[in-house]
Amino acid sequence: MLRIRFFEEEVSRLRAEGSIVGSVHLCNGQEAIYAGASAALDLSRDAVFPTYRGHGWTLACGVPPYALFAELLGRQTGVNGGRGGSAYLTAPEYGMYGENSIVGAGAPIAAGAALAATFDGSGRIALAAFGDGALNQGAVHEAMNFAAVRDLPVIFLVENNHYSELTPIASMVRGDRLFKRASAYGMPGGQVDGNDPTAVRDAVARAVERARRGQGPALIEAVTQRIVGHYIGDAQHYRPPGELETALADEPISRLLATLRETIPYAELDALTERVRDEIADASALARADPPADPSTVLEHLYA
């Protein structure tokens, strides 16, 4: 979680100095979801299909921060050699099968990955993660019904940060319990505190166990807040006064550190924090020194 947070802070800095260009969506405040969910998966065989807000997912799957920085910086050494960028990262060797900047579009693809598992005996689980806003996409509903009728081992994980881009989800759907849609498709659904990594891990683990037994998909709603703008540069004028402060008081990193302080001596925890900070700084410096993506390769890998 710390790695993700410090990574995003460094991305913020790199964006401000102009080293990273284009629109970038940070996941600060939502780290517990990625850490918790990835801990419940076996990434040597399971497959994650995250949203475009995917740096946290990518790191949680184990992609080295260096390769991720290099990708965001448009370097040849990036996870996708500069072809993916911030919003379309793909790292299958880590179980990370592709962010999607078309919101909700990963859900049918995850269902397909799960479909393959029903034929190849791999026991693979596919996890599709998307926002509360994406839950209103037709493709997500098609995928949930398709997965339910075929008992596919998919977990649909909604990261409910209460905003569809700049618009509160409360003004976009009737009712605040998004997971209830699961019952319409005949699958279990439930809500979990998305700022608590252990709670997320346990909820996902239960769904994983069920799916591995052949009992089909589940919908999990992890309730959280993003404590940054929708994208870097978003001044968040739309957020009511006080909301961000409340969110900050409950955000997962300070919660985690507070919990850890109960059992780990301050000095040790500080040293750990520093180590992660250094790791991120080194990875960023290393990536920045790499050559830009090679234009002579731009036509490669289009067809077999």
Next chain:
Amino acid sequence: MPEIKNLSYAEAVNAALVRALDERAEVLLFGEDVALPGGVFGVTKGLRERFGERVFDTPISESAIIGGAVGAAMFGRRPIVEIMWADFFLVALDQVVNQAANVRYVSRGAVTAPITIRTQQGSAPGACAQHSQSLEAMFAHVPGLRVAMPATHQDAYDLLLAGVWCDDPVIVIENRTLYHTGRSPVGVNGAIQPAEGAAIRRSGTDVTLLTWGAMLHRALEAAELAAGRGIDAEVIDARWIRPLDLGAVLASVERTGRLVVAHEAHTTGGVGGEVLAAVAEAGVHLRSAPLRVGAPPVRIPAAPALAQAVIPNASAIADALVRSAAG
């Protein structure tokens, strides 16, 4: 040597599906009504009975069908899915254009989506405006996709198998006016062809007529009409709209010095315009202005009398051949 069977176009597709399911254990076949009902045109008859769970019916969910194929293909399956009517593709274009076509490129080949999407189009009497469009140009525009348009019974078999064996996402656009219009000898179990390459269907010296899909049959008829007027047309069936076999077109145009492209789709923004531009860019000397024959920019109406006024027929193509040869 391939075995010869007397098959309808629909049966040729069915035979290709049988072979794909037989020879490649990773092939899955799914879509709306394809399994137990055997397909709304009867194309997939008997496959569920023969291949069991690998052939299954889906909800009416085009995004889930294509997205499901993409995800399954990423994990070693080789799905063949059906979109019942080409028009229905439009509700799931995201999965084709943003998803399937991107997978290999962005991951630099680490993940691929070798899917085959069968669909059918074509203007048949009584088809409504949402069931009669010719959409190949839309797919041909997208890098990463391959697009086949089988016009003959043999190609209904061969192009589909070429698509299934190919490691790229392939769209095979069949034509429903051909499905049940008589049987002809089809060589089955021959070598799998590469997913590209045009075919010369009639040799000629005066003008090159490029076409594809069901329009091939009207083009051949037009060539005979033109022959009666002293013009010897060479008819080329593009077969693959992407990648387009420009080499075959250029070689023919270099011999004839004249070019007519005929298709059922609208000329505006169509593949015909693309071919004319590519030939112009190649700098081939033409003896007369190149011509396009296609549907005018109008919606496709339901009434047969109106539809006939939109879709080019053999005499319209023959007139274009005569005009071309006169220039």
